[in-house]
Every structure is written in structure tokens, then in C-alpha cells.
Amino acid sequence: MSTGVYFQLMNPLVFGLFSLGFLGIHHMRPSKSTLVISISYVVGAIAFISDLIFQDSTLLITRVPIAGLYAxxxxxxxxxxxxxxRGKAPWTVLxxxxxxxxxxxSYLMAIEADWxxxxxxxxxxGILASIGLFAFRGKLDRTLDRVTFSILALCCAQSFIRPAIIAVLASGPLTNANHSETTFIFAMHFVVGACAVTMGMCLILVFSQAIFNDLRNNSVTDVLTGINNRRGFDEAGNLVLQNSAAQPVSLILADLDHFKSVNDNYGHAFGDGVIASFGALMGDYARFGRVAGRLGGEEFGLLLPGVPLSMAAELAESIRRRFAAANIQPGEPHDVLTASFGVAQYKKxxxxxxxxxxxxxxxxxSKDCGRDRVTCDTEIPDTAAEPTQNMYPATSATVQKLPVKYG
Structure with a gap:
């Protein structure tokens, strides 16, 4: 067996390994994309093996199916x-x-059009692969995505450039009879294999990064509400304060009133619905760099960069009214649900x-004054003159649970 044959056998082996790799990623994070790409590498391996077995064949019945496998x-x-x-594949176009x-x-094979x-x-x-470039439209913010896009563009370009160069350098015309004896087959296996390996490595990094992002999001996201948990709120909040420069930053803290009674009277499932509803309400205001989080139990926070105290108090009042008017479970009678709010503006x-x-x-x-209201820290007598007791010690990488203080 020649060295060229050994080399050509490497491609199906490498393709098979990549297929197993993407299948493993699919097992960790099931998605259509990883499953489809795993299957694509299996088909590619079959294409290389078939090409090796029938490389001396000039029959239409063998060459067309092999070309079909590559395509x-x-x-x-x-x-x-x-x-x-993009979440959707252009199957019809492809x-x-x-x-x-x-x-x-098939037509060119039938008329023996040689090169x-x-x-x-x-x-x-190459034309089919170039369609993939459109998948990156508007998705090139990350370096890894730009690298993957560039490699795919090079793979597309080599599909046109490589056969042209080989035709120029070949000693004599490229025909069906001498096709397998020229450098064309060796160059095709080498370049296509190199492109597939490089592309596969980039895609493994892309999908691995997606898994990492999922794990990180799960570690900083509250499952019930979909907004930040305490850890996520602290991490994002500290970044906001570090980048605040001269702009005002305000904080709204909210606590659901008599929440223990809600659970006792209507059940924990209803209570979870109340928490989820209020979390969604806070999330509605978490735009333009704002940070919403569930700090523990029935307590929530909303950090507002670029928002002064007076505007933050108005936002808190808007949230209070919307929550009081919310219908958590349509058709199910329940007491009016309320929340209390505290607002403060960041000091240098x-x-x-x-x-x-x-x-x-x-x-x-707000709780002491009857609940269901908004209070700014400037309304508390002698607040500025009194030393601030740290009731919220900074958290580490682990999530700190806050005790239920209010009710």
C-alpha cells in the first residue's frame, strides 16, 4: 500500500473522530446543530472511503454518488x-x-469534459459552502466567530483556486483516464482534509463556548424568575459601579408584602407564580444596561445606571402600581398583592x-410606614449623618442567601 493511500485513509479516520467529538458535545448540550454536524462528518468519512475505493473508476454510476456525498x-x-x-437552516435552498x-x-461526466x-x-x-457565510451575518462580535467565518471563507476560496492551480501545473491534460494518477487526488484529499480539520476545531471551540456560557448563565440566573440571582446581581452591579464615571446610578430594592401569608393561604405553587410574575416585571425594566436580580426569597433589586434618585423613585412607583394591578392567576380570587420599595442613589x-x-x-x-409604598433614603432623618452599617456584605463566588426580614 502506497504512502498516498495511507495518507488518504487518514481523512476518514479524522472525520470519524470529529463526528464522535460533536456527538459527545450533543450529549452534553443537545441541539440540532451539533447533531447535524456530527452526521456531516460521518457522511464526509464515507465520501473519502468511497473515493479511495473507486478512484480509478470513470463510470457515471460511481463518480456521481461520490460527488453527491461530498456535496x-x-x-x-x-x-x-x-x-x-440563526436557529433555522435553509434546507430548501441547499x-x-x-x-x-x-x-x-453528471452532464460533464457524460460528455467527458475532463478538467x-x-x-x-x-x-x-464551494458555492454550497459559501451559503454558510450568510449564517454569520450580524454575528461577528466575538473573536472566535470571526475566526470561524474567515476559515470558512478560505475553504470556499480554495474550492475554486486549487483545481485551477492543479490544472495549470499538471503535466498534460486532466482526463477521466489519468484523473487518479495526477496530483489532483492527493491535493484534494490534503487540502479538503486540512480545511475540515481546521473548521472542525473552530466549531468544537464555538460549541464548547456555548456550553460554558450556559453553565455560567445557570450559575448567575434565578431559575424561577429568569433574572439574575444574588451572585449575578453582585457581579453585574459591581461592573456597573466601576464603569459609572460621572453618571448617576440608583438602586431600587423591593420586598413583597406579607409573602408568608400568601404561601400559607394560597399554597406554594401560587407563591411561586407571584415570585415569577414580580421577577418578570422587574425584568421588563432591566434594559439599556440596567440590572435586575432576585436577591433572596421575595426580595428583589434593580440597579439603574444613568438614572438619578428622583427618576428611580418614579420607576419604583410605576412597578408598585403595576404589581398591585397584576392578575397572577386569572379566575382565581386572591387578596391584592403589594410590595414595598426602598430607593438610594450611589455615592462616590x-x-x-x-x-x-x-x-x-x-x-x-416603607415597611414601618404601612407597606405598599416607595421610600427614598433621603427621606430618613439623619441618614447622611449616621455611619452606614453594612447589612449586605459583599459576596464571593458562592451565592449568599439573605434572611427573610420583612414579611
Whole structure:
């Protein structure tokens, strides 16, 4: 067995390993994109093996199916990119181009068009692969995505450039008879294999990063409400304060009134619905760099960069009214649900925990004054003159649970 044959056998082996790798990723994070790309590498491996077995064949019945396998591999790779970046694959477009590509290739095979036939096989796959470039439209913010896009663009370009260069450098015309004896086959296996390996490595990093992002989001996201948990709120809040510069930053703390009675009277399922509803309400206001979080139990926070105290108090009042008017479970009678709010504005050189302490004192004042109201920390007598007791110590990587203080 020649060295060239050994080399050609490497491609199906590598493709098989990549298929197993993407299948493993699919097992950890099930998605259509990873499953489709795993299958594409299996089809690619079959294409290489078939090409090796029938490389001396000039029959239409063998060459067209092999060209079809390469083209299907490309189509599935492109479909996987669209599924990952855009959520939907252009199967109709890809299927139509696949049929046209194979029809042209079959015609050129039938008339023995020599080099043009080989060029069409590669150019057809290049055109199919170029469709994948559109999957990255508006998705090139991250370096890894830009690198993947660039590699795919190079893979598309080589499909046109490589056969042209080989045709120029080949000693004599490229025909069906000498096709397997030229450098064309070796160059095709080498370049296509190198492109597939490089692309596969990039995609493994892309999908691995998605898994990492999922894990991180799960670690900083409250499952019941979908907004930040205490850890996520602290991390995002500290970044806001670090980047606040000269702009005002205000904090709203909210606590649901008599929540223990809600659970006792209507059940924990209803109570969870109340928590989820209020979390969604807070999330509605978490735009333009604002940070919403469930700090523990029935207590929530909303950090507002660029918002002064007076405007933050108006937002808190809007949230209070909307929550009081909310219908948690239509058709199910229940008492009017209310929440109390405390508002404070960030002071220079103040930590997030100190800001939260002042907002918490304002919230405590709202509770003392009858609940279902908004209080700013400036309304508390002698607040500025008194030293601030740190009721919200800074948290570490672990989530700190807050005790239920109000009710």
C-alpha cells in the first residue's frame, strides 16, 4: 500500500473522530446543530472511503454518488452553522443547489469534459459552502466567530483556486483516464482534509463556548424568575459601579408584602407564580444596561445606571402600581398583592453593599410606614449623618442567601 493511500485513509479516520467529538458535545448540550454536524462528518468519512475505493473508476454510476456525498457533507455543515447562529437552516435552498450541482456534474461526466468536470465538482461544493457565510451575518462580535467565518471563507476560496492551480501545473491534460494518477487526488484529499480539520476545531471551540456560557448563565440566573440571582446581581452591579464615571446610578430594592401569608393561604405553587410574575416585571425594566436580580426569597433589586434618585423613585412607583394591578392567576380570587420599595442613589467611592444597605434602610422605612409604598433614603432623618452599617456584605463566588426580614 502506497504512502498516498495511507495518507488518504487518514481523512476518514479524522472525520470519524470529529463526528464522535460533536456527538459527545450533543450529549452534553443537545441541539440540532451539533447533531447535524456530527452526521456531516460521518457522511464526509464515507465520501473519502468511497473515493479511495473507486478512484480509478470513470463510470457515471460511481463518480456521481461520490460527488453527491461530498456535496451533502458540505450542505449539512452549512445547515449546522445556520442552526447554531440563526436557529433555522435553509434546507430548501441547499437542496435546490445540491440538485443543480449534481445535474451539471453528471452532464460533464457524460460528455467527458475532463478538467471542467473536476472543476465543477469542487466549485459546486464551494458555492454550497459559501451559503454558510450568510449564517454569520450580524454575528461577528466575538473573536472566535470571526475566526470561524474567515476559515470558512478560505475553504470556499480554495474550492475554486486549487483545481485551477492543479490544472495549470499538471503535466498534460486532466482526463477521466489519468484523473487518479495526477496530483489532483492527493491535493484534494490534503487540502479538503486540512480545511475540515481546521473548521472542525473552530466549531468544537464555538460549541464548547456555548456550553460554558450556559453553565455560567445557570450559575448567575434565578431559575424561577429568569433574572439574575444574588451572585449575578453582585457581579453585574459591581461592573456597573466601576464603569459609572460621572453618571448617576440608583438602586431600587423591593420586598413583597406579607409573602408568608400568601404561601400559607394560597399554597406554594401560587407563591411561586407571584415570585415569577414580580421577577418578570422587574425584568421588563432591566434594559439599556440596567440590572435586575432576585436577591433572596421575595426580595428583589434593580440597579439603574444613568438614572438619578428622583427618576428611580418614579420607576419604583410605576412597578408598585403595576404589581398591585397584576392578575397572577386569572379566575382565581386572591387578596391584592403589594410590595414595598426602598430607593438610594450611589455615592462616590461607595461599594455596592453600602449602596444596598442605604436602599435597604429606605425599604425598612416603607415597611414601618404601612407597606405598599416607595421610600427614598433621603427621606430618613439623619441618614447622611449616621455611619452606614453594612447589612449586605459583599459576596464571593458562592451565592449568599439573605434572611427573610420583612414579611
Amino acid at each position: 451533502i457533507t458540505t450542505c449539512m455543515l452549512v445547515a449546522a452553522l445556520f442552526l447554531h447562529y 437542496g435546490g443547489l445540491l440538485v443543480v450541482h449534481l445535474a451539471i456534474y 471542467i468536470r473536476s472543476f465543477s465538482a469542487n466549485a459546486g461544493c 467611592e461607595e461599594s455596592l453593599s453600602q449602596l444596598m444597605t442605604r436602599a435597604d434602610q429606605a425599604l425598612y422605612r
